[in-house]
Amino acid sequence: MLHEDEEFEFPLPDDDEQRRIALQIFLDAWDDALAEGVNPDVLASTAIFAAFSDMVETYGEEAVGEMAEGMKARVQQGEFTLNQTRH
Template sequence: MIDPQNVELDAMIEAEKKQVAFEYHNEAWADGMSDGIEADILAETAISTALTELVRLHGEEKVVAMVDSLRQRLQHGEFRPERNLH
């Protein structure tokens, strides 16, 4: 039987890790911008690095499915700057 308290705790830990990762990415992004690297270069490099790591961890099929999901979310406006809650 799954303990709901453990599931809730795991979700809280994951949310905290995501927040810390978001802060790390923002700091790296700001450092790159201050060094004169254009935002589109930073973005493309971040996506390429992430996809390479995800393929290494999960294989191409799962990453293709993830990219398809991201495409749908993008088409529905999830990544528009005015929707950014951070």
């Protein structure tokens, strides 16, 4: 039993496991929003806005702008395609 002045730290999952957990949380939230009637395009643009806003706050506009420049190629290479159907 822990006393009030004692802390117990759980080991954090490695980066790959954290990404898997985070993706599952986002996909579940996405499904919930769709079930509530949120338009998928609105949901997507809001998620992108939230992600970029957080990254700009952490890394700055210049660094995030440089990262964003490489997104087109990554999208076209299928990096973000979950269901393996490419257009």
